[in-house]
Amino acid sequence: MKTSHEVDPHSHQHHHKGHTHQFQQDYPDEQQRPTREQLAHINGWGADLDRKDRPGVPMERTPPRFIPEPVGKLPQQPQHVEVLVSTERPGITPIFGTAQPPSGLSGMIRRAAFRWAENDLRHWLLLLAADRVNVVEGVADDLAHGKVPNVLAEMGIKSEWQYNKAGLVKKVAIAGAVVGTVAYLMRRKER
Amino acid sequence: MLAMNYRGPYRVRADHKPDPVIEHPGDAIVRVTRSCICGSDLHLYHGMVPDTRVGHTFGHEFIGEVVDIGPDVKSLKVGDRVLVPFNLFCGNCFYCKHELYGNCHNTNAQATAVGGIYGYSHTAGGYDGGQAEYVRVPMADVGPMVIPDDIHDDDAVLLTDALPTGYQAAEMGDIKEGDTVVVFGAGPVGIFAAKSAWLMGAGRVIVVDEVEYRLEFVKRYAQCEVVNFREVNDMGEHIKKMTDWMGADVCIDAVGGDAAGSIAQTLTGRLMKMQAGASTVLHWAINSARKGGNVSIVGVYGPTFNAVPIGNALNKGLTLRMNQASVKRHLPRLIEHIRAGRINPKEIITHRIPLEEVSDAYHIFSSKLDECIKTVLIPPSAREVKAVKASAQNAQN
Numbered sequence: 001m002k003t004s005h006e007v008d009p010h011s012h013q014h015h016h017k018g019h020t021h022q023f024q025q026d027y028p029d030e031q032q033r034p035t036r037e038q039l040a041h042i043n044g045w046g047a048d049l050d051r052k053d054r055p056g057v058p059m060e061r062t063p064p065r066f067i068p069e070p071v072g073k074l075p076q077q078p079q080h081v082e083v084l085v086s087t088e089r090p091g092i093t094p095i096f097g098t099a100q101p102p103s104g105l106s107g108m109i110r111r112a113a114f115r116w117a118e119n120d121l122r123h124w125l126l127l128l129a130a131d132r133v134n135v136v137e138g139v140a141d142d143l144a145h146g147k148v149p150n151v152l153a154e155m156g157i158k159s160e161w162q163y164n165k166a167g168l169v170k171k172v173a174i175a176g177a178v179v180g181t182v183a184y185l186m187r188r189k190e191r
Numbered sequence: 192m193l194a195m196n197y198r199g200p201y202r203v204r205a206d207h208k209p210d211p212v213i214e215h216p217g218d219a220i221v222r223v224t225r226s227c228i229c230g231s232d233l234h235l236y237h238g239m240v241p242d243t244r245v246g247h248t249f250g251h252e253f254i255g256e257v258v259d260i261g262p263d264v265k266s267l268k269v270g271d272r273v274l275v276p277f278n279l280f281c282g283n284c285f286y287c288k289h290e291l292y293g294n295c296h297n298t299n300a301q302a303t304a305v306g307g308i309y310g311y312s313h314t315a316g317g318y319d320g321g322q323a324e325y326v327r328v329p330m331a332d333v334g335p336m337v338i339p340d341d342i343h344d345d346d347a348v349l350l351t352d353a354l355p356t357g358y359q360a361a362e363m364g365d366i367k368e369g370d371t372v373v374v375f376g377a378g379p380v381g382i383f384a385a386k387s388a389w390l391m392g393a394g395r396v397i398v399v400d401e402v403e404y405r406l407e408f409v410k411r412y413a414q415c416e417v418v419n420f421r422e423v424n425d426m427g428e429h430i431k432k433m434t435d436w437m438g439a440d441v442c443i444d445a446v447g448g449d450a451a452g453s454i455a456q457t458l459t460g461r462l463m464k465m466q467a468g469a470s471t472v473l474h475w476a477i478n479s480a481r482k483g484g485n486v487s488i489v490g491v492y493g494p495t496f497n498a499v500p501i502g503n504a505l506n507k508g509l510t511l512r513m514n515q516a517s518v519k520r521h522l523p524r525l526i527e528h529i530r531a532g533r534i535n536p537k538e539i540i541t542h543r544i545p546l547e548e549v550s551d552a553y554h555i556f557s558s559k560l561d562e563c564i565k566t567v568l569i570p571p572s573a574r575e576v577k578a579v580k581a582s583a584q585n586a587q588n
Contacts, residue, residue: 024436031435031481033369033394042389042414044533048524049368049392055524056362056517060289066519067292067333068266070283074297075263077215077329083317088303095215095281095329096300097307097317100244110242118302124495127241127314128464135199138245154202156554163560 084114106134193571194248194323195549200238201557205549208248211319211327216263219331221273224573225348226253226321226546228556228566229277230378231491233449235312236553239461239468239493242301242313250568251277251309252351253321254344257331266332273335275328276518277352279307279316282333293515298329304494306515314494322549324570336522345537346529348567349379354536355521356489357383357445361391363487363512364441369394373430373439373479375472377405377417379539379565380489381445385413386534388441397433399426399475401451404562412538420452420475427478438481446472447490448497460497467493477504488513542566545574 039045051057063069074094081101085092102110113126142149160168196206211220232249234240257271267273280287280295286306287295298307299316307329310320320326328335338347357380366372372388374381377400388396396415400406406417423429430439448460448468452475460469468491476486477500486509504511528534541564544552549568556566 027436031371031437031440039389039394044386044528044531045389046368046392047528047531047533048387048390053524054362054391055520056290056359059363059514060291062289064282064288064290064292064520066523067282067287070288074281074283075216083300084313085300086302089300093297093300095217095279095298095307097313097319098214099248099317099319100246100313106244114301118304118494121495124241124493131238131241131243134245138198141245149198149202150204151202154198154204154550156551156558159551159555159560160558163555164558 084110087114087117088119104134104137106130106137109133192324193546194319195250195546195568197235197243197247197249198245201236203236203249203550203553205547208319208323210325213259213261214327215329216261217330217332218261219257219264219267219328219335220259221253221255221275221321221326221328221335222258222572223250223253223255223321223324223326223570224272224576225255225344226250226323226568226570227348227351227353228322228552228568229352230376230380230449231311231447232553233557234447234468234491234493236557237449237461239448239464240312240314241494244313244317247310247312248319248323249310250320250322250326251311252348252353253309253326254338254348254351255321255326255573257335258325260331264331267335267337272338273328274338274347274351274522275309275321275326275335276355276522277308277311278334278515278518279309279318279329280334280519281330287333290517290520291514292517292519294517302494308515322546322568324546324572334519336519339526342526342529343537345540345567346535349536349539349565350518350522350525352516352518353379353539353565354383354525354534355518356380356516357385358387358390358521358525359514359516360384360443360445360487360489361387361441363489363514364388364391364443364485365510365512366391366393366441368392370440371395371397371434372441372443373476374398374415374443374445375450375476376400376445376490377402377409378445381443382409382413382539382564383534383536384443384445384489385409385415388443389414390528390533393441397430397439402559405559405564408539408564426452426475430479434481438484439479440481441485441487442476442480444472444476444486444488444490448492450490456498466497467495468497470497470499473497473499477501477507477509480507480509482507483509485510485512489516540565540567544568546570 109130116123279298280292281297284296295306307316450471453471456469456471460466
């Protein structure tokens, strides 16, 4: 495919074709712009040229459109599971998610992370560490429920085989070579 | 119900989970008929977003049918066909009162910087998402929109995020007539940003990516120029050459932390997680914009920090604007564009995959196999209902 570095980038408005000029002053001091006629073939061109037609201009607008007028305070969602709350808030929000409450070792790490504000790097690094621990817990949980996770299927090996056989063979060959080399070196060391 | 189940980086599967229930008087339960995999789901899939818990169900782009409502819900009824914006918002807080629906302060207990987002980790509120048969939809009077009869399901599902985000990206670029707009990323959001740039009167639209089939698609779909960054020496220099050595008036980052194109950024941002993702595109955007130009960011980065040439942004007098899209306020205008034939969103859908095959759906989308641009997941219950309706229609005929 021809991309814009190979062809005249915009034939209806540009005249330079990659040839070198010695002086900056050989170039116009502002960009050349296409005329409306030159852009007439673009479907929908200029339909929202007027800012009044752009729904997000200005960015902040009050009273708000498209939603019902608020009536009093929101009812508070009852809390039945543990929800970690940012230290940058005075308390839990009126509406919150209840999926996957913290549990196990990863939950302990997450609780520790929430001692620090979002502003503190430790908060995020601990959460990332908890995520990795949680992956191991997930495998253990599968096994505890009598399910051996089919990791290759979870990673989409079927589609890799269907659409990228050469790539899959290459990955298997590289992995095999790495494992083989490590095994060889370890056996050599034992001798 | 059947739902996508995150098991760890690059590992997802379809599992049975308990059905969601009404937890707040303003909730609704929606039976999902279509959900998409979004480019930003890949940040979760790749393990880049902190507090992504095993067992989480992703999915913030979905439509469906209301099957249950809480006692406070007035504007929806059971049976309504609804599209659900990816942001959870209350309609009551300071930000919602200023139409910043993407910045709601009342829906995410676990962080303040980001509002609640369906199926987007506990950093975005800990709500299970729509890659499932059923989903809990809080503040049902405020967020969802009943889909007009003349709007196709495939268009509606793209109105929940990809199209409004692309449109808002162009909008935040404050495009003036004749502007040169460079969009980094030829994924769904980049494609819609390119299309929207023309609506706002751009004079030139250039899309940058490395994936040939996507560049080919966007060139046809959005009538734009394309650049494969693998084939140029330096991105900043190249854009200068293309713009009479000035730089672009507007640069749009529609990629975020999963960007390719810089070994140092990939190593520190994606592999070693020393940054909140690779900020390659943000770097290019700042260095490709002309002095006094605008940089608009909708690509998703993590919450820690990124290495960007902020000094250049200062010296060039750039305006940097960024936000999560406030989907709801864009819907009426975007529906007008669809009806007028200015945008045909569903044309970008390349794959429709049963929810049961979610592992392969993610791998195909993530690895850009089979010329994938946009993947829609169809839950088994949606297929059954469709089959029953078709058979009833046949019986009538």
